[in-house]
Amino acid sequence: MEKFRQFVVFLGAAALLGSLSVVIVVIWVLHWRGGLAWDYGLLEFNWHPVLSTTGLIFINGFGIIIYRLPWTWNIRKPLMKYIHAGMNIVTFVLMVISLLAVFDFHNSKKIPNMYSLHSWIGLAAVIMHALQLLLGLCTFLLPCTPTFIRTFYMSFHVGVGLFIFGMSVTAAEMGITEKLIFSLRSGSNTTLPYSQSPPEAILVNTLGVFILLFGGCILWIAIHPEWKRPPEHLKENVGGEDASILNKTNVSAEIGNENIPEGIERLRHLHFEDVGQRATF
Amino acid sequence: MEKFRQFVVFLGAAALLGSLSVVIVVIWVLHWRGGLAWDYGLLEFNWHPVLSTTGLIFINGFGIIIYRLPWTWNIRKPLMKYIHAGMNIVTFVLMVISLLAVFDFHNSKKIPNMYSLHSWIGLAAVIMHALQLLLGLCTFLLPCTPTFIRTFYMSFHVGVGLFIFGMSVTAAEMGITEKLIFSLRSGSNTTLPYSQSPPEAILVNTLGVFILLFGGCILWIAIHPEWKRPPEHLKENVGGEDASILNKTNVSAEIGNENIPEGIERLRHLHFEDVGQRATF
Numbered sequence: 001m002e003k004f005r006q007f008v009v010f011l012g013a014a015a016l017l018g019s020l021s022v023v024i025v026v027i028w029v030l031h032w033r034g035g036l037a038w039d040y041g042l043l044e045f046n047w048h049p050v051l052s053t054t055g056l057i058f059i060n061g062f063g064i065i066i067y068r069l070p071w072t073w074n075i076r077k078p079l080m081k082y083i084h085a086g087m088n089i090v091t092f093v094l095m096v097i098s099l100l101a102v103f104d105f106h107n108s109k110k111i112p113n114m115y116s117l118h119s120w121i122g123l124a125a126v127i128m129h130a131l132q133l134l135l136g137l138c139t140f141l142l143p144c145t146p147t148f149i150r151t152f153y154m155s156f157h158v159g160v161g162l163f164i165f166g167m168s169v170t171a172a173e174m175g176i177t178e179k180l181i182f183s184l185r186s187g188s189n190t191t192l193p194y195s196q197s198p199p200e201a202i203l204v205n206t207l208g209v210f211i212l213l214f215g216g217c218i219l220w221i222a223i224h225p226e227w228k229r230p231p232e233h234l235k236e237n238v239g240g241e242d243a244s245i246l247n248k249t250n251v252s253a254e255i256g257n258e259n260i261p262e263g264i265e266r267l268r269h270l271h272f273e274d275v276g277q278r279a280t281f
Numbered sequence: 282m283e284k285f286r287q288f289v290v291f292l293g294a295a296a297l298l299g300s301l302s303v304v305i306v307v308i309w310v311l312h313w314r315g316g317l318a319w320d321y322g323l324l325e326f327n328w329h330p331v332l333s334t335t336g337l338i339f340i341n342g343f344g345i346i347i348y349r350l351p352w353t354w355n356i357r358k359p360l361m362k363y364i365h366a367g368m369n370i371v372t373f374v375l376m377v378i379s380l381l382a383v384f385d386f387h388n389s390k391k392i393p394n395m396y397s398l399h400s401w402i403g404l405a406a407v408i409m410h411a412l413q414l415l416l417g418l419c420t421f422l423l424p425c426t427p428t429f430i431r432t433f434y435m436s437f438h439v440g441v442g443l444f445i446f447g448m449s450v451t452a453a454e455m456g457i458t459e460k461l462i463f464s465l466r467s468g469s470n471t472t473l474p475y476s477q478s479p480p481e482a483i484l485v486n487t488l489g490v491f492i493l494l495f496g497g498c499i500l501w502i503a504i505h506p507e508w509k510r511p512p513e514h515l516k517e518n519v520g521g522e523d524a525s526i527l528n529k530t531n532v533s534a535e536i537g538n539e540n541i542p543e544g545i546e547r548l549r550h551l552h553f554e555d556v557g558q559r560a561t562f
Contacts, residue, residue: 117457159501173455174455204398215447
């Protein structure tokens with residue numbers, strides 16, 4: 001695998017930044033925003049940032065690059081498809097609850113729904129994610145779907161998936177901005193307004209920076225064709241001995257490019273024509 | 282050129298969405314926000330969204346994909362580098378004025394600077410853009426810079442450039458969110474607050490959607506290796522006759538892949554090892 005160290009650095013950074021984002025959003029709502037409940041009030045609203053960060057950012061992000069992990073390349077593609085689909089189903093379920101929480105809160109407080117740019121882009125991302133999931137299941141997991149339809153739909157699936165992820169990160173940043181402005185107003189119960197940078201504002205701004213960096217790491221991994229999972233037919237063609245080399249990719253690639261076994265060398269000499277034909281280009 | 286029609290669709294969409302974004306932001310400040318002036322007040326602040334949308338979004342975006350336009354492939358690379366650098370210098374100048382406007386406004390109104398997530402990510406994007414410009418000028422335009430440094434720095438330059446553009450789009454969306462919340466408050470001079478979706482809110486939310494779609498189009502064009510400018514040495518190697526074919530790329534590619542002349546066919550069979558070695562991977 002080319003530039004294996006760079007891949008590991010970005011993957012490690014994504015894992016760290018993504019996990020920290022989920023932890024920070026939980027600390028935020030528990031420590032500063034009164035906790036979590038299903039009370040049609042502010043505590044129910046708090047499920048919205050927690051579930052959105054966990055679902056549409058963290059799980060969706062790792063769902064995008066799941067095929068890129070060399071440690072999964074000896075797992076058969078159908079199982080990987082189920083894992084990818086499963087992560088997106090979990091994301092969808094979390095987002096349904098996340099939206100219920102915010103609509104419940106708005107309705108009980110007589111706050112209009114869907115007026116902000118955050119709500120426009122956020123809801124569009126969730127609807128597009130649901131359609132993408134449905135079309136993906138029908139196209140790639142229904143055995144009766146013809147191959148030409150799968151090939152035709154693939155680059156669309158990849159492009160729209162990356163765009164939905166970008167929309168999700170953008171919506172998260174706007175959501176953080178909105179929530180800090182609304183909850184840290186001058187004259188509210190807090191000691192300092194947002195413009196005076198209280199500790200809550202510093203922590204949640206940092207959450208926004210982490211989410212953006214996480215998004216950058218995921219997209220950087222996703223757009224590198226040299227980090228793609230080798231196609232199934234090539235894996236099958238290289239036969240038993242070379243196939244076993246795949247299991248050692250992580251070990252061999254850590255040593256450096258010069259020492260990568262010939263089988264892997266052959267696998268990485270893919271043609272540009274392959275670009276856009278597989279799960280993540 | 283592969284998938285030439287898709288390229289033209291995304292390029293056309295980017296041109297339309299980018300131009301409309303600049304037009305809408307100008308209409309916004311002239312029609313709803315009192316116009317433009319250098320008065321240390323709200324009219325000076327209005328330069329901030331106008332110049333940021335024009336600079337860090339529109340010109341920076343097209344600067345990223347300028348090498349991708351097949352109509353420029355018969356222009357020598359050094360001239361293209363000057364055009365790319367020139368667009369980024371214009372972006373930098375516009376952003377300096379844009380930041381001056383917002384800092385002047387804050388200071389005259391005793392509003393703290395740099396407290397919001399928008400300001401953190403926006404200023405980071407401008408500083409990173411300035412450093413990227415300086416390093417880019419030293420690396421790619423100073424004749425004395427050794428080739429190995431250019432090669433080493435290139436993938437970093439590309440990756441950071443794309444990330445800065447993503448940061449800029451995100452900062453713009455947060456800036457729109459902030460400005461609409463602050464200027465369309467309940468009890469302000471406007472007839473309706475943001476939550477009641479007055480025409481200004483609908484128009485400026487639409488601006489946010491256009492900027493996001495513009496960002497998606499630019500990044501989609503930038504991450505497609507098959508739309509890269511052919512490397513100089515290949516262009517020189519194909520000689521006079523084939524080089525003249527390059528001038529006809531747009532015509533031939535419009536006909537369809539089957540009819541692309543052999544010279545272009547050879548040029549597009551680039552190897553993965555080229556990825557990250559040139560201006561936009």
